[in-house]
Amino acid sequence: MYKRFKRTYQARTKANLLTSRKFSTNIEMKKRRNKENNIERKRVSFDLRTDLHKQLKMQALVQDKKIYILIEEALEKYLGEKL
Known part of the structure; x- marks a missing residue:
């Protein structure tokens, strides 16, 4: 034993x-x-339309980038235009 x-x-x-x-x-x-x-970075959570999410995933694959990078770039561009 x-x-x-x-x-x-x-x-x-x-x-x-x-x-x-x-x-x-x-x-x-x-x-x-x-x-x-x-x-x-700060972790965030939000709801997104499924068609937008699908397009976002496809762009991430095409550009060989992570989804959060694409979102950051889009937000920087959007906020830069507003200022």
Whole structure:
């Protein structure tokens, strides 16, 4: 019984180490990306018509950009014209 417990404990410990390493690697990658961009962002949530969302996704694919970048560019252009 002791051997079985020991093997199970070792397997769990190994799995926890692998998970914690993966977790710390993801955190390090996010920190690195934030340093590269060095832009402070705020997460927002809003409703969007489905046809606009579809067009936005297509433009993101065509331009090889992320959706939030396209939205930022459109807002900067819109707000720049208003000032």
